[in-house]
Amino acid sequence: xxxxxxxxxxxSFLKCSQCSLGNLCLPxxxxxxxxxxxxxxxxxxxxxxxxxxxxxxxQSFDKIFAVKSGMFKSVIVDSxxxxxxxxxxxxxxxxxLDAIHSEKYTSSAVSLGTSSxxxxxxxxxxxxxHRLPSLQHQLMNLMSKEVRTSQSLxxxxxxxxxxxxFLVALSSRYKQRGYSETRFHLVMPRRDIANHLNMAPETVxxxxxxxxxxxxxEINRTDLTIVNMQALKEMSGCLSVC
Amino acid sequence: xxxxxxxxxxxSFLKCSQCSLGNLCLPxxxxxxxxxxxxxxxxxxxxxxxxxxxxxxxQSFDKIFAVKSGMFKSVIVDSxxxxxxxxxxxxxxxxxLDAIHSEKYTSSAVSLGTSSxxxxxxxxxxxxxHRLPSLQHQLMNLMSKEVRTSQSLxxxxxxxxxxxxFLVALSSRYKQRGYSETRFHLVMPRRDIANHLNMAPETVxxxxxxxxxxxxxEINRTDLTIVNMQALKEMSGCLSVC
DNA sequence: GCTTTTACTTGATTCATATCAAGCGCACTT
DNA sequence: AAGTGCGCTTGATATGAATCAAGTAAAAGC
Numbered sequence: 001x002x003x004x005x006x007x008x009x010x011x012s013f014l015k016c017s018q019c020s021l022g023n024l025c026l027p028x029x030x031x032x033x034x035x036x037x038x039x040x041x042x043x044x045x046x047x048x049x050x051x052x053x054x055x056x057x058x059q060s061f062d063k064i065f066a067v068k069s070g071m072f073k074s075v076i077v078d079s080x081x082x083x084x085x086x087x088x089x090x091x092x093x094x095x096x097l098d099a100i101h102s103e104k105y106t107s108s109a110v111s112l113g114t115s116s117x118x119x120x121x122x123x124x125x126x127x128x129x130h131r132l133p134s135l136q137h138q139l140m141n142l143m144s145k146e147v148r149t150s151q152s153l154x155x156x157x158x159x160x161x162x163x164x165x166f167l168v169a170l171s172s173r174y175k176q177r178g179y180s181e182t183r184f185h186l187v188m189p190r191r192d193i194a195n196h197l198n199m200a201p202e203t204v205x206x207x208x209x210x211x212x213x214x215x216x217x218e219i220n221r222t223d224l225t226i227v228n229m230q231a232l233k234e235m236s237g238c239l240s241v242c
Numbered sequence: 243x244x245x246x247x248x249x250x251x252x253x254s255f256l257k258c259s260q261c262s263l264g265n266l267c268l269p270x271x272x273x274x275x276x277x278x279x280x281x282x283x284x285x286x287x288x289x290x291x292x293x294x295x296x297x298x299x300x301q302s303f304d305k306i307f308a309v310k311s312g313m314f315k316s317v318i319v320d321s322x323x324x325x326x327x328x329x330x331x332x333x334x335x336x337x338x339l340d341a342i343h344s345e346k347y348t349s350s351a352v353s354l355g356t357s358s359x360x361x362x363x364x365x366x367x368x369x370x371x372h373r374l375p376s377l378q379h380q381l382m383n384l385m386s387k388e389v390r391t392s393q394s395l396x397x398x399x400x401x402x403x404x405x406x407x408f409l410v411a412l413s414s415r416y417k418q419r420g421y422s423e424t425r426f427h428l429v430m431p432r433r434d435i436a437n438h439l440n441m442a443p444e445t446v447x448x449x450x451x452x453x454x455x456x457x458x459x460e461i462n463r464t465d466l467t468i469v470n471m472q473a474l475k476e477m478s479g480c481l482s483v484c
Numbered sequence: 485g486c487t488t489t490t491a492c493t494t495g496a497t498t499c500a501t502a503t504c505a506a507g508c509g510c511a512c513t514t
Numbered sequence: 515a516a517g518t519g520c521g522c523t524t525g526a527t528a529t530g531a532a533t534c535a536a537g538t539a540a541a542a543g544c
Contacts, residue, residue, distance in 0.1 A: 100382055127375075140368070144340060151340060152318070154440070155326045189521065201523095202522090206501095221522090443493095444493080451494090
């Protein structure tokens with residue numbers, strides 16, 4: 001299965017113990033018995049179509065979510081109504097964690113293409129993690145990682161560095177999931193990449209062209225092949241990678 | 243005590259139960275007995291002088307810290323050696339949480355002026371939070387808040403909006419701590435404000451002048467008075483506030 | 485008390501990237 | 515197969531903020 005091109009096809013796993021994402025997701029470090037307890041509070045949702053919302057900013061917070069297949073994005077809206085994409089979520093990644101401290105979701109989550117989720121009642125998760133140290137440990141690890149990822153996005157970089165870093169980080173996340181690190185589909189439109197990295201879509205387009213001209217990558221619509229990973233890494237300034 | 247101007251003078255509290263910051267810090271929601279247990283794993287450190295490091299990026303992670311008095315900043319360094327200030331930490335705030343998921347501190351922490359800290363062995367804190375649900379709850383809340391704060395800093399705003407937002411957020415944090423929300427000292431130099439907000443120090447200087455000319459605030463060296471809070475809030479686009 | 489340093493201010497110029505404005509091409513419709 | 519729409523590309527121009535370059539003023543050192 002490794003090194004196939006990442007797709008948004010949804011395998012219909014039901015149990016954490018049978019899920020191939022266990023080494024990335026909540027069950028990291030858990031024994032079979034604990035995993036059984038975790039499974040008992042997890043709901044599998046029906047698939048989400050392209051652009052389908054999981055929750056909307058302002059709704060009362062109750063669940064966090066783990067991506068089973070496909071991709072989701074988190075979006076915050078400022079007071080002028082401008083969107084900002086705070087992150088893209090790949091299989092095995094959690095989202096909704098930013099809402100814990102408030103009673104409401106502070107961002108909206110939306111599916112990119114067809115995707116599927118596990119839903120976890122946060123109250124139950126919190127309760128269970130009192131009894132399962134390994135679960136609590138992993139939850140803290142994931143939160144800490146999220147803090148760090150957001151922080152490294154704040155660093156002042158050129159458009160070139162930001163896009164290179166984005167691609168390298170995405171590649172690395174696909175690799176962790178058993179997909180090819182050099183060839184994958186860009187599920188999100190250019191507009192979304194641009195928004196997430198705080199640049200104009202035109203800039204993303206121009207940079208892709210330059211990267212291709214310079215032999216760093218080949219790109220055709222959503223089909224991306226990284227040709228010179230090392231150069232991309234160096235260009236990125238190693239913001240969230242290295 | 244309320245509404246005095248924030249200073250870096252250090253009150254020498256020893257116990258959480260006697261600390262005025264209990265309503266913001268880790269003990270939120272804890273009963274006296276639980277607080278006693280928490281106190282048993284907390285070390286009070288000797289004061290830090292201006293620019294004194296608490297830890298340096300790369301050091302092995304063992305403790306997280308809570309600010310008792312004064313202010314600290316967290317700094318990450320990219321591969322080119324450029325610093326980036328990820329945050330300023332006021333009394334009652336925790337830092338070091340970004341290091342949990344790795345074995346090492348990923349940022350450096352440095353005192354601004356004379357400041358003091360509580361130090362908490364993370365292993366012990368994690369262990370204790372298995373037994374104290376309220377502690378675990380508050381820890382998750384604080385992490386979640388940190389995620390959200392970092393995310394809102396990523397939103398694409400003009401220099402004007404960013405600086406206005408920074409001042410409004412700082413004001414609100416001082417207010418929570420019982421200090422004046424309209425008048426306080428900017429402990430950090432312009433250079434640090436600029437770095438944190440990804441702008442040039444010259445831009446910060448020019449903006450302060452413009453804000454003063456427009457009657458939004460009065461500023462003299464480090465002494466800041468906010469004259470028109472409403473206008474500043476509106477200008478900020480309500481990034482991390484509202 | 486004078487010099488030096490450091491932080492900050494102010495003005496002139498440059499530059500990276502946004503914005504504006506067409507145009508292209510693939511996919512979906514009918 | 516022609517029409518339509520949307521996402522993307524490409525070029526020309528505008529602009530916000532960085533950089534460069536002095537100059538000022540408060541604090542620190544001698």
